[in-house]
Amino acid sequence: MSRRRSQQAPTKKHLARLEREQRQQRIIIYGTIAVVIIVVGLIVFGYLQANVLQPRRAVAEVNGTSISAQEFIERTRFERNNLVQQAVSNYQTLQFFGQEQTDLTSSILSNINQINFQLDPTSFGRQVLNQMVDEVLIQDEAEKRGITVTDQDVEDELQAQFGYFPEGTPPTPTSFPTAIPTSTLSAQQLELVTPVPTATEFPTATPDPNATPTEIPSITPTLEPTLTPTPYTAEAFQQNFQDTMQQFQEQLNISEPTIRSVIRAQLYRQKMLDEFAKDVPLTEEQVWARHILVADEETAQTVLDQLNAGADWTDLAAEYSTDTSNADNGGDLGWFTTGMMVPDFERVAFSLDVGQVSQPVQTQFGWHIIQVLGKEERSLSPSQYQQAVQTAFQTWLDSTRAAADIQTFDFWTEVVPQEPTIPAEILQAIGGG
Secondary structure: OOOOOOOOOOOHHHHHHHHHHHHHHHHHHHHHHHHHHHHHHHHHHHHHHHHHHHHHOEEEEEOOEEEEHHHHHHHHHHHHHHHHHHHHHHHHHHHHHOOOOOHHHHHHHHHHHHHHHHOOHHHHHHHHHHHHHHHHHHHHHHHHOOOOOOHHHHHHHHHHHOOOOOOOOOOOOOOOOOOOOOOOOOHHHHHHOOOOOOOOOOOOOOOOOOOOOOOOOOOOOOOOOOOOOOOOOHHHHHHHHHHHHHHHHHHHOOOHHHHHHHHHHHHHHHHHHHHHHOOOOOEEEEEEEEEEEEOOHHHHHHHHHHHHOOOOHHHHHHHHOOOOOOHHHOOEEEEEOOOOOOHHHHHHHHHOOOOOEOOOEEEOOEEEEEEEEEEEEEEOOHHHHHHHHHHHHHHHHHHHHHHOOEEEOOOHHHHOOOOOOOOHHHHHHOOOO
16 A cells, blocks of 8 residues: 655745745855955956056156156166176175275276165166156257157167177277367466476366266176177177177066167267267367465464565465365466366466466365466366366256256156175175165
8 A cells, every 4th residue: 555645835935945045045145256356356366466457557747748657667677787786796896806905996896886886776767767857858859859769779879888880890989179279388488487387187175066978988788798899790690789788687677668769868968968079169268377275374474474475476385275186286287268267266366367377265165365377268077078168068957957858757666676786796795684
C-alpha cells in the first residue's frame, strides 16, 4: 500500500524569509561589484594621475606659455646628471693623483662637496625652473626678431657634440676682429712711470663681486664624463646616438625629446648672444691706474700727505699698500674697462685726469689712493668683449624677466626629482657622506 505525502504550500513567513535571503545575496553581490569597481577605479586614477594628469600639470607659466611637470622633471634629472658626472670625473682625477693632502687634492675635494651641496633638491629644482623660464623668454624674443632654430640646426649640433661632422672637418671658428694698435706713452706718462709697465688684462686688487657671470658652458648629453670623438660613418653615429639615448631612458628616465629641447635652448641662447654682439663696440674707454691700498682713512691721509710733499709713489706703495699682488710694482692695476672694478673705485678712477691723484677712496677692501696713468679708447680683448656681450645680454634678460607675466606653482616642489645623486661610495671615500 503506497502512501502519498502531500506537499504543503509555502507559508507567507517562509516566502518572506526566502525573499529576504535573496535580497541580502543581491546586496552582497552588488556591494562586491561596487568595491571591485572602486578599487579598479582608484588604481586607474592613480595611474592616470601619476603618468598622465600630473606630468601635464603646469609648474610655471611664462607670458601664457606653460612649462609642464614632465618637462621640468626630465630637465632637472638631466641637469643633476651633469653635476653628478662632474663629481665622478673629479673623483677619478683624485684617484689618479692620490689622496695625499695637497692644494690640488684639497681643491678637488672642495669641488665634489660643493657639487653635493648644490644638489639639494629644493634649491636645485628652483634653479632649473628659473633657467627654463629664462629659456622661454629668450625663445620668445628670438622669434620676435625673426631668429629661429630648426630641427636641422638641432641635429647638426647633436652631431657636432658627438664628434660627427658630415663634411669631414669641424667648422672653422670665427676669428676675433683685429685689435687697434696700442698707443705710445706720452711724455707725461713716461715721467709718471718708468719703465713702461705691461698692462694686465684684469686687475686683481679690487674684483667686483657683482660682475655678470660667464655664459653657461655647452652641455654634452652623455652619461660618460666625456665623449671620445672618432671618425665614423652616419650609421655609426646613429648607433652611438641611439645607444646614448637608450642609456638616458633606461637609467635616468630622460627621453630623447628632452635632450633635443636642451640643445634647442642652447642654440637659441647662442643666437641671441650673437644678436647682442652686433651692438657691442669693439672698443671702449679704458683707464690705466695704480693705487695704494691701506686699512684705514688715517693711514690713507698720511700716504696722500707724503705724496703731496714729493715722496716717491713706488716707495710708498711698497711700504704701505696691503695689496700684495702689486705692492712691489707700484700698485699698478693695468688697463681696465667699466664693470671690472667695484663701483666706488671705478667712479673715481674714471673721473680723474691723467696724472691726477685722488683723495682717499673707501671700498669694501679698505682705503685707496688712486692715480690715473692713462685714459683712452682701446680695443677690448676677446675675453673683455665676450664679457661685454654677456653683460648686455644679461641686462636685457633681467629687465625682460621683471616685466614678464611669470607664475610659478608650488606644485613643482612635490615633483622635483632627488636623483641622480653622487654615488654613496664617493661621498664616503671623501668623508662627505
